[in-house]
Amino acid sequence: MEGLLLRRHAQHMYLLMGGHIYFQTVCAGVQTGLFRLLDREPGLTLAEIAERLGLEEKPTRILLLGCTSLGLLRKRRHRYRNGYLASRLLVDGVPGNVVPILRWQQEINYRALAHFPDALAANTNVGLEEFPGSEPTLYERLAHDARLETIFQEAMESISVQANQLLARFGDFSSVRHLVDVGGGNGTNILELARQHPYLQGTVFDLPSVCTIAQRNFQQGPHADRLGTHAGNCFTDPFPEGADAFLFCHFLTIWSEAENRRLLEKAFQALPSGGQVMIFNMMQADDGRGPLSAALGSPYFLTLATGRGMLYTWSEYEHWVRDAGFQSVSRLRLPRDHGLIVGRKSG
Ligand SMILES: C[S@@+](CC[C@H](N)C(=O)[O-])C[C@H]1O[C@@H](n2cnc3c(N)ncnc32)[C@H](O)[C@@H]1O
Incomplete structure (x- = not known):
């Protein structure tokens, strides 16, 4: 019995200690074009795969062994096919694929997250040293590198695109006329x-280099x-005028409690009576036991993004919204560990 338990x-x-290898195996399957190849031509042999990918047979064997044992490929006799996850999520161009998220994890987060233990000790984002520049946040440093900034924005889009459909579907925007999306990214x-x-007017309020991307997307x-866009820094510049709702979408996870309170107070001051504030992102359970998405997301905010954020609990957000002056605070639980918290400025 004890032997079974130990096994x-x-x-x-193995899962915990081999995480870096698992991750690189998935990335290699994407980068070599393996999953794309098997999507087009299921049932190829090792030799055929090696030949089509332009790899030697031995490294191809290693890649296939890794992907098969991770459940990403299925092997029957000598032939390989994509498993369910690979075919749905790891093939470029398939709707809902996570390839942009993997690229972000690999090119931006991976090396930086090796600094996690140091970030815990220093309580700041020491992983930022992987990126040139002197600015205190990842977002500002990405402005120096158009390639990385595009990788980042495409990943955000990929994460948000599914979640946003939940927001658009379940959020109540019927009384909103002009919505400002604070840190709205590429739009x-x-x-x-x-x-x-159809009656909604929208403004993205983000850093200048990001507003350029959003503006281009709107024009297309x-x-x-x-x-439209409003370029600026949400902490040091005034909020755009004329809004009757401010949306913080995957945004308050970035900052400290004190900064979030400041942003919510700023939103309260800028809104007319009846105006709304909306917070939409993954939520941590009030009992602090998870979910896994909150546990895996939080080290990124400490180690890299700003050194000041994490995935907070529902109750924390609700307290801050109330303390900022909003009333009728409601929470809506949504799939993918997401939630929407809405507060209203009473008339
Ligand atoms: C995690 S992304 C979220 C993007 C978008 N809201 C979404 O849900 O996909 C954070 C965004 O905040 C922006 N940002 C970071 N610091 C900011 C600041 N001080 N003022 C305005 N925007 C900022 C970044 O440029 C980035 O687009």
């Missing part, structure tokens, strides 16, 4: 909201007349 724990230990959220709500789309 099960040992299996779990994906507001584009989706504008598509679903069908709602250019209703969408």
